[in-house]
Amino acid sequence: MAREDKTLERSYKKHSITYDKQRFDGKANNYLEQVRSDAFFALMPDDRNLKVLDVGCGTGRGTLLLKQRGYCVTGIDYTKEMLEIAKKKINQSEQGKVFLGQGNAKALPFKDNTFDCVISLNFVHMFGIEPQRVLIAEMSRVLKPGGTLIVEFDNYYKGLIMGGRVQKQKHRTHFNKPSDLIYLFEEKKYQIEKAYGAAIPFAWRLFQNLPNFFRYVERITWCYPFKFWAERLYVKTTKKSA
Numbered sequence: 001m002a003r004e005d006k007t008l009e010r011s012y013k014k015h016s017i018t019y020d021k022q023r024f025d026g027k028a029n030n031y032l033e034q035v036r037s038d039a040f041f042a043l044m045p046d047d048r049n050l051k052v053l054d055v056g057c058g059t060g061r062g063t064l065l066l067k068q069r070g071y072c073v074t075g076i077d078y079t080k081e082m083l084e085i086a087k088k089k090i091n092q093s094e095q096g097k098v099f100l101g102q103g104n105a106k107a108l109p110f111k112d113n114t115f116d117c118v119i120s121l122n123f124v125h126m127f128g129i130e131p132q133r134v135l136i137a138e139m140s141r142v143l144k145p146g147g148t149l150i151v152e153f154d155n156y157y158k159g160l161i162m163g164g165r166v167q168k169q170k171h172r173t174h175f176n177k178p179s180d181l182i183y184l185f186e187e188k189k190y191q192i193e194k195a196y197g198a199a200i201p202f203a204w205r206l207f208q209n210l211p212n213f214f215r216y217v218e219r220i221t222w223c224y225p226f227k228f229w230a231e232r233l234y235v236k237t238t239k240k241s242a
Helices: 003-024 027-043 061-068 080-091 129-141 162-169 178-184 211-222
Strands: 051-055 072-077 097-102 115-120 143-154 190-198 232-239
Touching: 027 061, 027 143, 027 190, 027 211, 027 232, 051 061, 051 129, 061 072, 061 080, 061 097, 072 080, 080 097, 115 129, 129 143, 129 178, 190 211
Parallel strands: 051 072, 051 115, 072 097, 115 143
Antiparallel strands: 143 232, 190 232
């Protein structure tokens, strides 16, 4: 395993117990999750019979949301401690079907063309642009031709300038520019269908107080050019036939 991968494994093993509390508990986190889920599910195919793979599933954020909506989903992550938490959460939900497994996202333990849809949420930002390309190529390998790939990115231009500043402070975080998408999703291999933003920088701190209203205001980030100023960017692509 590469040094970068070992560092990430140690980090997430250490923080697995507090991971959900830090990122998902509280009014602000709850609001942000609602906004992000709105953008993500607006891109998800409606067919509940599709076989879905969640790459870097962690404690099961995306996997559980898909399960609750009736999808058959497989979640995979390298950190055993994160998966144990995911299993506990997912067992409390009775809808859908879920399979969880341990594996390396750079060498997924599945045959070519296995899944109808592959997603990756809050994961690829931990890697530089070249490792990201390797990860996306591996997701594509296990995706059927014509299948859907949805990836969540941290936006470099969030609030126009803040992404670049934050990235300098967080040496293990890579925020992506719109130009990166052309490089990551080669035209001969992928068709970029849509890209939706999620969470207006700074404004969400006020919006969280009236979430049921402002969730709909936030959908302005699904439109150009506002999508490229949002905190997160969700990109939906289709794998082209060979």
